[in-house]
Amino acid sequence: MRGRMRPGLVAVLLVGACxxxxxxxxxxxxxxxxxxxxxxxxxxxxxxxxxxxxxxxTGHEVIFxxxxxxxxxxxxIEGAPVDVYASANVSxxxxxxxxxxxxxETKATYAFxxxxxxxxxxxxxxxxxxxxxxSDPDITFLAIANPEHAPYGVAAKEAxxxxxxxxxxxxxxxxxxxxxxxxxxxxxxxxxxxxxALSLAIAAGxxxxxxxxxxxxxxxxxxxxxxxxxxxxxxxxxTAFAAFVNQPAGxxxxxxxxxxxxxxxxxxG
Amino acid sequence: MWDPLWLSLQVTACATLIVAVTGVSxxxxxxxxxFPGRGxxxxxxxxxxxxxxxxxxxxxxxxxxxxxxIGRVWxxxxxxxxxxxxxxxxxxxxxxxxxxxxxxxxxxxESIDRRYESAGRVMGLKPWRVTAQITLPLARRGxxxxxxxxxARALGDFGTTVMVxxxxxxxxxxxxxxxxxxxxxxxxxxxGSLAIVLLAVAVLVLVAVRRLERTVV
Numbered sequence: 403m404r405g406r407m408r409p410g411l412v413a414v415l416l417v418g419a420c421x422x423x424x425x426x427x428x429x430x431x432x433x434x435x436x437x438x439x440x441x442x443x444x445x446x447x448x449x450x451x452x453x454x455x456x457x458x459x460t461g462h463e464v465i466f467x468x469x470x471x472x473x474x475x476x477x478x479i480e481g482a483p484v485d486v487y488a489s490a491n492v493s494x495x496x497x498x499x500x501x502x503x504x505x506x507e508t509k510a511t512y513a514f515x516x517x518x519x520x521x522x523x524x525x526x527x528x529x530x531x532x533x534x535x536x537s538d539p540d541i542t543f544l545a546i547a548n549p550e551h552a553p554y555g556v557a558a559k560e561a562x563x564x565x566x567x568x569x570x571x572x573x574x575x576x577x578x579x580x581x582x583x584x585x586x587x588x589x590x591x592x593x594x595x596x597x598x599a600l601s602l603a604i605a606a607g608x609x610x611x612x613x614x615x616x617x618x619x620x621x622x623x624x625x626x627x628x629x630x631x632x633x634x635x636x637x638x639x640x641t642a643f644a645a646f647v648n649q650p651a652g653x654x655x656x657x658x659x660x661x662x663x664x665x666x667x668x669x670x671g
Numbered sequence: 672m673w674d675p676l677w678l679s680l681q682v683t684a685c686a687t688l689i690v691a692v693t694g695v696s697x698x699x700x701x702x703x704x705x706f707p708g709r710g711x712x713x714x715x716x717x718x719x720x721x722x723x724x725x726x727x728x729x730x731x732x733x734x735x736x737x738x739x740x741i742g743r744v745w746x747x748x749x750x751x752x753x754x755x756x757x758x759x760x761x762x763x764x765x766x767x768x769x770x771x772x773x774x775x776x777x778x779x780x781e782s783i784d785r786r787y788e789s790a791g792r793v794m795g796l797k798p799w800r801v802t803a804q805i806t807l808p809l810a811r812r813g814x815x816x817x818x819x820x821x822x823a824r825a826l827g828d829f830g831t832t833v834m835v836x837x838x839x840x841x842x843x844x845x846x847x848x849x850x851x852x853x854x855x856x857x858x859x860x861x862x863g864s865l866a867i868v869l870l871a872v873a874v875l876v877l878v879a880v881r882r883l884e885r886t887v888v
Binding site for chain 2: 466583
């Protein structure tokens, strides 16, 4: 008899646990959860701060889904319940709008991104430019973001192409899924160096050393955002967040993480 | 820390429940009934074991996405999309873990001596009672092992879930996805603690299943 009771108990536990999913907790499962912002990975340090400032000012909670701009755009087009989409390249914003998602009126450029050559402080070998890095015989792997879907990867590829080093370094390249994944590859010491967003190099602080790459070597990383929610109840808060990024409080944070703001000159590092 | 764990347990419980019912049913059909296309059904049902999880997730996303017929029906009925929701995570975990329950219960049912079932029928039991009172109880250890495996597989799923349900903190960010996200944020401490909790839960469940197998004689 005892033996028969136990599988019954398992079933009761499973049904019970599953049943709670339909209940009110976690709040995630209800419709009126926090504002969901899908952001390019280079934004993680800056946007987390901006999110806190926004919550303090408006009382609305913000949660983030960071990834490569291309993958996020794909998910949004497939119907991910995102409220605001902040891309590292304006072309993905256009792609989302073309698919019929998002409000074109809310499309706004909020920053221009810069790329850096980054490595862990202990692994830094004093490279003075990209050519110096490429000719370094001790480099086994250089990490860049996947140029197929990550704007910072595209910029890294363009920079390497501009200085004529792409073909030489190509066999040593490893691709990160997005720009923070790219930094992780060098952060764990598996790649000797990485070409990452300036914002992430700044956020990593003392952990790494870096060299700013000349912005003339790549197309501008024009970073734009757009409100994508179609829920009338959420549009207002989403629009407020989108605007907040471009307001003084938001801009102060963006500048601190090395972003060049629209209408301002490049700080060149 | 506890949000992803709680979500993971809920999603895994739902998936295990679905898989236990569907996996054992199909396992029974494959073991005890002959029907056209049986071999094909068997192969297709086991495909998730050999398919890379992300590939599986991608095709699931295509199959139940907002523009697919299934996705449209779902949205019309429930008012919100199936993809990028916790229900989507349940679907992903169910499909990924289904074959483990199926194969184990099928093997368990196949190994039962058919004479016990014949005896039941000779004694005048209706077919459903033969199944419910003779076949399934005799196969219970294998079935339980399969359900346990399915639970473990569902709890650990990353690739399929992240494709179908995305990575939304508090909504679809299950434990494995939270570990990945923490690593992406260079928060190795959080990644480590999440991983230890996940491992502890998985070990606990497997030990419990092992004990159940032994006590259910």
